Amino acid sequence: MTIHCPECGLPILPTEITPAGDLAYCRLCERTSTVDACRAAKALAQRPASSEAPPKGLQFTESLTGFQVVLSTASWVALILWPFMLVWAGGSLGGIYGTQIKSGQFNWMLSLFGLPFLVGSVFLFGIAFMSTFGRVIVESGQDGLLRIRKGGLGLYWTKSAAWMDVVSAEVVEETKRRKGSYTISYACVLTRRQGSPLQIDTGADREQAAWLARYLAGRIYLRR
Numbered sequence: 001m002t003i004h005c006p007e008c009g010l011p012i013l014p015t016e017i018t019p020a021g022d023l024a025y026c027r028l029c030e031r032t033s034t035v036d037a038c039r040a041a042k043a044l045a046q047r048p049a050s051s052e053a054p055p056k057g058l059q060f061t062e063s064l065t066g067f068q069v070v071l072s073t074a075s076w077v078a079l080i081l082w083p084f085m086l087v088w089a090g091g092s093l094g095g096i097y098g099t100q101i102k103s104g105q106f107n108w109m110l111s112l113f114g115l116p117f118l119v120g121s122v123f124l125f126g127i128a129f130m131s132t133f134g135r136v137i138v139e140s141g142q143d144g145l146l147r148i149r150k151g152g153l154g155l156y157w158t159k160s161a162a163w164m165d166v167v168s169a170e171v172v173e174e175t176k177r178r179k180g181s182y183t184i185s186y187a188c189v190l191t192r193r194q195g196s197p198l199q200i201d202t203g204a205d206r207e208q209a210a211w212l213a214r215y216l217a218g219r220i221y222l223r224r
């Protein structure tokens with residue numbers, strides 16, 4: 001007999017039940033419930049449409065043929081990044097390449113020296129752009145494809161996969177260590193029947209990753 005999480009209504013795997021058989025853990029809600037409560041819980045398919053409000057910066061729409069989740073990657077960091085980028089990138093590139101263009105003389109030593117600044121500027125621009133206009137769109141429609149689009153202002157980089165091939169969704173935490181300090185970022189990772197997993201990065205926002213994983217796991221479950 002399949003038991004379901006009282007919170008989200010998704011099935012709980014037998015491996016998530018304690019050896020004593022009294023407690024069960026839902027990976028998507030990160031919640032432990034008694035097995036009795038899980039037995040009594042209604043499955044997602046038997047529940048009315050979800051009324052769980054998505055977290056801040058996340059919107060979703062559903063239709064008969066599919067769904068669309070839009071995550072905004074806009075952040076207050078943009079307020080600091082743009083001025084910083086203009087001064088840093090503008091100053092370094094202007095000094096290295098601007099003077100060469102102005103004088104009409106090519107200096108290969110200086111140009112070579114400037115390459116890391118050029119790469120750094122492009123990288124910084126990408127972050128500034130995403131923190132101002134950035135969106136991540138996860139959608140599935142009539143053509144049976146799941147599309148993950150990242151970008152903004154009409155410029156999107158798209159990954160797609162057959163939606164029927166996506167079998168599970170979970171939250172993954174990534175820790176990066178930098179000079180003694182840690183930065184933690186989160187992603188929703190989708191496992192496919194074939195091919196490598198698909199990763200949807202939500203940055204530092206754990207709540208967005210968790211909501212997205214729960215939502216997609218629910219859609220996968222209801223699809224059957």
Ligand SMILES: [Zn+2]
Nearest residue numbers: 005008026029
């Ligand atoms: Zn749950």
